[in-house]
């Protein structure tokens with residue numbers, strides 16, 4: 406769906422950021438999902454889905470996405486995952502079922518990926534090729550930087566060579 | 581004078597609550613998660629706070645899309661667990677601390693943090709799961725060990741408050757607590773994260789390297805963390821991982837120098853990397869005051885307790 410404005414975060418692949426624009430467009434989807442917190446509403450929805458959805462002032466695309474359980478499309482049209490998850494729960498699905506659906510994999514494969522440490526960020530940062538890690542990750546913590554400076558200063562002062570201090574971060578890696 | 585003595589940062593994954601409620605804590609998958617909090621619970625029993633401020637986010641439970649407050653402070657006398665679609669979690673109703681909460685609200689608002697006041701609110705897993713992780717499992721008809729003050733932060737609709745704003749709010753909360761006349765020991769929770777994305781085709785994203793850097797900098801170098809722009813959180817730690825900014829409120833409410841007394845990290849719990857840290861403010865010198873003696877004794881006991889809590893690095 407065409408966005409009124411482009412944002413830096415639209416460059417993140419496989420992601421629909423729930424911003425003010427989507428929040429406005431998706432008000433009906435999210436209020437529909439919110440209504441499913443009540444048992445009587447869950448029953449009414451299950452009894453006649455299309456009829457129930459008429460109460461929420463949805464666009465035809467939004468209605469179709471809900472009826473088809475197209476979760477990615479719901480997000481694109483302004484649904485938010487914490488809300489759409491309530492639809493999944495109403496259908497009796499676990500959250501992992503929804504996650505697998507959205508990622509286009511089987512639930513088994515998805516669960517296996519998570520157990521193996523999850524989806525890697527490598528290659529998944531950017532649509533436009535901004536795949537270098539955040540500056541925050543590459544910069545050294547200040548403590549480490551000062552420690553290095555101190556070592557340098559000592560070396561300059563002509564004292565015996567000091568072996569590079571192991572950063573706290575590194576030594577913590579070992580269990 | 582009231583004082584914040586420590587900050588804790590646990591994740592608030594809903595599946596952790598479900599595992600606890602359904603009695604799955606002994607299953608190997610969940611034991612891996614829960615075992616990381618055994619020492620924290622021992623620490624909390626020793627710490628014995630009089631009040632806990634819990635920074636968390638609501639997940640379409642108390643707030644829908646009708647009203648989206650950026651910072652909402654719970655000033656009510658009690659906070660029932662919310663029905664998140666499966667009936668309320670079987671945990672006790674949390675007692676509030678209306679006197680301290682309204683003092684914090686007043687102090688922060690005059691300090692230019694325009695908090696929303698909630699005199700009636702329900703709390704969801706974002707708050708009850710961290711309470712379980714630190715206080716242990718408590719039956720529905722039991723009682724949480726201390727009153728709580730919820731601080732709900734909007735991290736659902738973009739943009740959440742910036743990391744810097746969160747840190748500064750923490751500073752304002754510290755100032756507020758320290759200007760409260762009653763002697764209270766306060767612990768502050770920052771909850772959520774760590775890296776995770778649960779929406780869209782990129783769901784399942786975990787970035788342990790990011791998480792490690794975040795934890796590494798939290799105690800000694802939070803000024804570096806407050807500069808992280810939202811886009812970096814979302815790219816690196818997942819669209820929902822942006823909720824890590826809430827940890828910076830906790831950090832801001834602590835002293836500049838803190839001791840990291842415990843850390844735990846494991847992947848995954850459901851779709852999320854679980855991170856946990858305990859930071860203690862250093863004991864303040866009270867030597868000149870006549871109260872010094874009993875306080876010193878307490879300090880001693882706490883130091884002994886601290887020694888018992890091994891540093892665990894995962």
Ligand SMILES: [Fe+2]
Pocket residue numbers: 592637639706772773823
């Ligand atoms: Fe959350």
